[in-house]
Amino acid sequence: MSEFINKAIEYFEYPFVRYALIVGVLIALCSSILGVTLVLKRFSFIGDGLSHVAFGGMAIASVLNFTNDMPLTLLFTVIFAIVLLMSGKNAKIKGDAAIAMVSVGSLAIGYLLLNIFNTSGNLSGDVCSTLFGSTSILTLTPTEVYLCVGLSVFVVAVFILLYNRIFAVTFDEDFSKATGTNADFYNFIIAIIIAVIIVLAMNLVGSLLISALVIFPALSAMRIFKSFKSVTVFSAVLSVFCSLLGILTAVFAGTPVGSTIVAVDIVAFIICFAVGKVFGGKR
Amino acid sequence: MAQLSCKNLALGYDGKIVRDNISFEVNSGDYLCIVGENGSGKSTLMKTILGLFPPISGEIKFGDGLKDKEIGYLPQQTDIQKDFPASVNEIVLSGCISKLSFSPFYSKSEKELADYQIARLGLNSLKNRCYRELSGGQQQRVLLARALCATDKMILLDEPVSGLDPMITMEMYNLIESLNKEGTTVIMVSHDIEAALNYASHILHIGDNVFFGTKKDYLKSEFSKAFTKGIGDIQ
Numbered sequence: 001m002s003e004f005i006n007k008a009i010e011y012f013e014y015p016f017v018r019y020a021l022i023v024g025v026l027i028a029l030c031s032s033i034l035g036v037t038l039v040l041k042r043f044s045f046i047g048d049g050l051s052h053v054a055f056g057g058m059a060i061a062s063v064l065n066f067t068n069d070m071p072l073t074l075l076f077t078v079i080f081a082i083v084l085l086m087s088g089k090n091a092k093i094k095g096d097a098a099i100a101m102v103s104v105g106s107l108a109i110g111y112l113l114l115n116i117f118n119t120s121g122n123l124s125g126d127v128c129s130t131l132f133g134s135t136s137i138l139t140l141t142p143t144e145v146y147l148c149v150g151l152s153v154f155v156v157a158v159f160i161l162l163y164n165r166i167f168a169v170t171f172d173e174d175f176s177k178a179t180g181t182n183a184d185f186y187n188f189i190i191a192i193i194i195a196v197i198i199v200l201a202m203n204l205v206g207s208l209l210i211s212a213l214v215i216f217p218a219l220s221a222m223r224i225f226k227s228f229k230s231v232t233v234f235s236a237v238l239s240v241f242c243s244l245l246g247i248l249t250a251v252f253a254g255t256p257v258g259s260t261i262v263a264v265d266i267v268a269f270i271i272c273f274a275v276g277k278v279f280g281g282k283r
Numbered sequence: 284m285a286q287l288s289c290k291n292l293a294l295g296y297d298g299k300i301v302r303d304n305i306s307f308e309v310n311s312g313d314y315l316c317i318v319g320e321n322g323s324g325k326s327t328l329m330k331t332i333l334g335l336f337p338p339i340s341g342e343i344k345f346g347d348g349l350k351d352k353e354i355g356y357l358p359q360q361t362d363i364q365k366d367f368p369a370s371v372n373e374i375v376l377s378g379c380i381s382k383l384s385f386s387p388f389y390s391k392s393e394k395e396l397a398d399y400q401i402a403r404l405g406l407n408s409l410k411n412r413c414y415r416e417l418s419g420g421q422q423q424r425v426l427l428a429r430a431l432c433a434t435d436k437m438i439l440l441d442e443p444v445s446g447l448d449p450m451i452t453m454e455m456y457n458l459i460e461s462l463n464k465e466g467t468t469v470i471m472v473s474h475d476i477e478a479a480l481n482y483a484s485h486i487l488h489i490g491d492n493v494f495f496g497t498k499k500d501y502l503k504s505e506f507s508k509a510f511t512k513g514i515g516d517i518q
Contacts, residue, residue: 165380167369167377168377171377172377174356174358175356175433177335179353179378180351180381181380181381226368227372227411
């Protein structure tokens with residue numbers, strides 16, 4: 001045991017491990033609080049779709065030889081998030097189909113661009129790390145960490161300030177509109193926050209596994225808890241815990257960070273499912 | 284002056300007219316039932332009154348102390364709500380959303396209003412229960428309490444008894460009637476013509492021809508005959 005602790009202390013002396021933990025916890029927190037809203041609004045797959053858009057944005061940024069690809073990726077993802085979430089019920093191409101189209105389209109275009117304008121020697125390695133985030137979280141620069149802290153504070157603050165409105169709009173959009181709440185505006189804000197979270201989360205788990213961060217904690221919490229507030233709080237706590245455990249395991253065992261976190265999330269979901277079955281029932 | 288008056292309304296969406304030439308008035312304390320067959324434009328009319336769709340032409344005027352966006356709305360259940368993790372208290376309180384203006388959180392007076400409406404509709408024992416675990420009738424009462432939090436001047440009910448069993452349906456109608464007697468104006472969209480004739484003071488029948496008037500006039504009118512299929516004789 002003491003050997004383990006010594007090893008842990010040794011690891012914590014490396015700044016990249018500390019950065020990874022800070023960023024990991026923040027992303028887990030942000031993605032889980034909005035996950036509840038997204039799952040309930042039947043937008044579970046928007047995380048998947050937008051993460052592919054973010055991949056496309058990143059490909060364009062790297063083709064253009066940007067030193068920091070975050071701003072362009074963020075802009076791209078925000079635009080598509082707004083288009084997807086705002087088009088809503090009246091769109092000619094509806095929800096799931098629109099997400100699928102945008103998702104597959106940007107993935108393909110992104111890969112195509114990277115292939116044609118090959119800027120690095122190790123294309124498949126780059127693509128793999130963008131999609132699965134294999135090592136990017138361990139190579140964060142201080143600037144990226146500050147940016148991530150800033151954006152996370154923004155997301156959490158907006159969520160807390162708009163909590164009651166987000167609840168009302170999620171539960172019943174028509175009622176909120178009929179009593180004078182500008183539901184479209186709140187959907188717009190939700191879209192922007194989601195885009196920010198997804199671009200942040202790409203650093204951690206890569207674009208393919210972002211959906212897991214958004215969906216698993218929310219679904220786990222919904223097995224056990226019965227009010228919106230308790231579901232939101234528990235999913236945030238659970239998500240932070242799973243990410244910490246996942247990152248530490250990955251660092252010690254040398255496994256890929258993103259996949260390890262998702263594996264921990266899956267185990268947590270199974271436990272919550274069982275707990276819900278045993279203690280939940282019909283009361 | 285009427286609380287709500289609609290003149291020569293043409294309804295529809297995406298520029299397509301679903302129904303036109305609708306005129307009616309609702310005064311404080313009225314109980315108006317909107318009846319008509321499926322597809323006759325009842326829901327569109329309701330959403331137009333609520334301001335969710337703009338009318339294609341004609342005008343909607345609010346008066347007698349009632350403002351736009353001051354109608355308590357009891358919608359039909361959506362799929363999203365069926366597995367929504369929320370407590371009764373949270374849902375009823377969300378009826379106060381329009382009273383927040385710029386504050387991010389509910390104040391004491393809004394929480395008291397929610398508590399009052401919860402008690403008024405006999406939901407005290409269910410206050411902390413999860414919405415998705417309640418029976419259909421209980422869920423409707425929760426949504427009604429939420430509507431009353433938004434306003435108790437006028438409530439608009441969209442098929443409030445659909446999917447409820449006969450006993451609970453009776454309870455629901457009696458509850459709505461008692462709210463009406465306590466001074467809340469009621470507009471109910473329904474295809475339960477029998478109940479409409481039992482409880483309503485006014486009827487708006489929309490279809491190929493539009494009728495608006497008191498229940499008495501409606502029963503006398505020729506074109507109610509086909510629709511009511513002799514129920515009028517019972518009255």
